[in-house]
Each structure stands twice: as structure tokens, then as C-alpha cells.
Amino acid sequence: MQNGIKHLGNLMKDGSHFLTDFKRCMYGIDDETEFEEAWSRLLAKYNVHENTWLQSTYSIKEKWVACYMKKTFMLGMRSTQLSESVNSDIKSCMKPDLNIMQFLKHFERVLEDKRYNELRCEFELLI
Template sequence: MARALIEIMLEAYHGLCTWNLMQNCIKHLGNLTKGESHFLSDFKKCMYEYENEDQFDEGWRNLLATYDVKENTWLQKVYTIKDKWVSCYMKKVFTLGMRSTQLSERVNAGIKGFMNVNLDIIKFFKRFEHFVEEKRYNELKCEYEARQKISRLRNSYSKILQQVSELYAPSIFYQFQHEYELFENCYVKSIDMQPPLIDCVIVMESNLGECRLSLDLDKNSICFSCRKFESFDILCCHCLRVSIHMDVKSIPEHYNLKRWTKLARSETSRNIDVNYMEEDVDLS
């Protein structure tokens, strides 16, 4: 698959499913995961917790030394493709936070639930259509709740939270609100103002790392080293810290992408069955 993607889908980025990677880790290094061993948790740290590549390399060397696995061929192979599973490498990629095949596995499990060897092609498609209708019904239900329910604000006086609560679908709003909570753990370490360009360093307390930001006031654009927006399409706590520091009261429109808003599906094509579902008495 990896070789085919390189040749055929040049714009695609091939990553490894982190759940399957952990299972392979247990399979190849099961002897290190027994008893009071912390090998799996230390391996997960290498996967998720390091902010930059230098920190990862240091953590990886400590892992190999601590458990005396420098000569392990599976770990050597996994290290050569670290850009496919390590967070500080994957943050350069537009992943929307997806790190596993959970979404496709869930669909597969749903289809397998009504499959059996005795189904003819007609019965299969009838059951398949019913399965798809249930998925679409759930989407409509989520849309209804997003438009009718008011998201709970942790800080009801925040102009930025008020803005995004009206725009974002609930699940994305709560992720954004988590970033807003983290911004209170950040402070501006240094700032160099040469309008229209502003460069600054944002540090998170409790040794959670730092982030470098560059703002262009003329273009109303922001570049930041954590790459939260590039990978997930929502602004990070570092950006919010600078925004508050600069007395910015709202998020620029081009940083509020439609895909996360309550109107994300407003221009999607309608299937003939959707009209029936929209008049469903349960939704009413």
C-alpha cells in the first residue's frame, strides 16, 4: 500500500494506525510488557508526547537503553518510518486528528452485523440501504441538536468563545474550548514587534514545551511551530494566548473553516431518501 500510494496518489500521506502499531509492539516485544514493566507506556510517550524531533530522538535513545533493546530488529525498522506514526512528525500532515483506522473498522463492523452466507444480492442491498439510512439519520439528528442546543461556555464573558460557539458544531467547539483552557497555562516569553511583522515565543507552564509564532498584521495571517491549524484546522492555545495579548476580540473569518461549522452540510447533494427522513416524526 505504501509503495502504491507513492506512485499513484502523490498528494496523499500514508500514516500507520497507532492501535495496530501497539499490537505489533506487544507481538514482537511481549516479554518486555509483562509484570511491572513500563515499556508500553514509555513507547506511547515516544508516539504521542514529544513536541519536537530532538525530544523524540532523546526519548527514543532512553527507551532503547533502559530496556536494552538497541539490537531489536523490529524497533530498528519502526524507527526508520517514524514519520508515519510519531506525533511530532505527523503534525506536519493534515490528519484532522485521525491516527487510527477506527472509522473504517466501525463501518466494517456495522456491515458485518447484518451479513451472512445465505443472503442473496437483493436482500444484501436492502439491508445495506437500511444501514446507510441509519447513518444518515444519525447525521440529521446531530445537525438538529447542533442547531437547537446551546453549547456550554466555560467563560461566558469571552468574546472569542461566544463567536465560535455560534459557528462550530458542538464536538469541535468543545475541542476548541479545550485549547482555550490551555491558553491560560501559557505566557509570552518574548516578543519582537516590527510592524506589520510580529515574532514571539509562547511557553507552556509545567514543562509542556514552547511554540514560536509569526504574525503578519497586513495579511492577517499567523504561522506557528506547533502546526495545530495545519493538521487539524482549529487554532491552538498558543495562538489564543497571543490573540489575547494583542487584544484581539475575534477569530479572523478565514480561520473558521466551514467543515467544522453547523452549516458544513448545507451544500451537500441530497439523496432521494433524505426527504423522507427529514419528515421523520422522531426528529420533529
């Protein structure tokens, strides 16, 4: 969303509803066909078919559109939150003087913790 505002801020001026329509495409649609239709309407309504940022963003829609990610278990986080969470976990246990083996051990521990949390959440859903 922050990148969208940065790259598309000019479309959000003077009472425009672009941001509302864009957010709806991102978070408010549960069906892939409905998303495709809403995306096409968004491009047509704001005449942004040629916008390169929107084109590249659309090409990776499986990573950010809610309806494409609904079959992926992510502990209630969006894809960017997952990567930020892993980055934070790795940084918290890293030191600049670690050799590659120490780094890999830390990295493996972070992954094991993430996997354990995922299994625990899945188990709790079954109870």
C-alpha cells in the first residue's frame, strides 16, 4: 500500500476515489474472477492501462491480492509482514562477526520457530 501511494499519488488528488478502489481490489474481494473484473474496471476508470508500476504489480498479484492468497496459511499476516517478521527475527540474533556456519544455525533456528508456530496454530484450530 505504501508503494502504491508513492507511485500513484497523482491519482489520489482532488477527491479521487482511486485509493478506495485500489484497496478494494487488494483486500475486499474474495473471488479471483471478481478481482479480475474489478482490476479491469479500475484501469479503465482511471485510464491507467499503461502505468508500468501497476502492470508490474499486477504481474505478482498472487503475492498481494487477498483472494489469491486465501489458500495459504500465513498466521494472519500479509506477505510483506511475513518477510518483515523473518527479517526482524534474523536481525535480532545476528552479530556482524558471525561466520557463515553461525549465521546458518541462527537462520535454521528462526525457520524452526516459524514452523513450530505454524503447527501450533494449526493444532489450535482443530481443538
